[in-house]
Amino acid sequence: MSMIRDTRTAPDVNASRQGTLPDAEIAELLAAVSAGEPWSAALERLRLPTLSRKRHWFVNARKADFYRSLETARRDWALDIGPGSAIIAAELARDYTSVIALEHHPLWCRFVGRRFAQDGVHRAFAVQGDAMGLPCREGSIDLAVLNGVLEWIPDAAPRLAPRSAQLACLREIRRALRPGGALGIAIENRWFFGNFMGLSPHGEPPFAAVLPRRLADWQSRRRLGRPYRTWIYQAHGYRRLLAAAGFDDVRLYGAMPTYHEPREALALSAREALRPYFASARPAKDAVFALLGRLGLLGQLVHSFYISARRPLVPSPP
Ligand SMILES: C[S@@+](CC[C@H](N)C(=O)[O-])C[C@H]1O[C@@H](n2cnc3c(N)ncnc32)[C@H](O)[C@@H]1O
Structure with a gap:
């Protein structure tokens, strides 16, 4: 693991509000970049209410460290699905001969292409497409990345139940690997x-993530007028999902303090290393964290996970 340890803080709860990025801002940024302005300067000059405040989202190379640390037999093709700003895809191009940045949002896809051109990232290229049907031959990809994307996949398959959509996407990735x-x-x-x-975590009504799914769905329809589909899971749930999709060697780490601005990936059992991230100035809360730490439960309560999994070397029997 190449992620560096440094000063510790409590999890930044605001970082969990990723939300959706306004199309009007992407369009404005893209217009400036298409007119020849360097993307970084445009981001600074335009002072876009959401995107300009998310500068780290565009430039934080540490977001790629976990993926760069994953060993693969060859380093020919990497696939970053839902690259967004494409910082991860750009970093992967340091290690892989070719990197596909597969983005379904047309404006982001065009931004990614222009960013690569401006930054001289010649080994990565933007492809507009959907994670549900990858433009890749069976067994051709060495590394696939889903950074902050799996929870949005149900939106791409509205006829499927959220878990079924995520499973279909993961099976499609397994096919391509x-x-x-x-x-x-x-x-x-x-x-x-x-x-x-x-x-x-994704703009749902309060408690939606931890409520039973049906209740969360009812609440979301009533309060927001839309179903609850941004399903996330606890550690065991991700293990089961990936096993059901046919992956093996599934490993989970705490993305600390969050995967939005990661410093390190920690084993979920690393109670001493996890504890500083759960420090609180409120004595009662800190005592609860201390108890949970002694019970070895902090790893179950982290903000987010890094997960690695592999397509089995030997096909599983039908
Ligand atoms: C929260 S952003 C994450 C961006 C980037 N991976 C990162 O972490 O910085 C989610 C991205 O996934 C893209 N996306 C969502 N569903 C997708 C799908 N079905 N196929 C391809 N891209 C998708 C969105 O357009 C967006 O760029």
């Missing part, structure tokens, strides 16, 4: 302690 090839995922933890205090 070489035998032994690696999948890396970053995603929120359903049991993040903040979710029990009413935080909502």
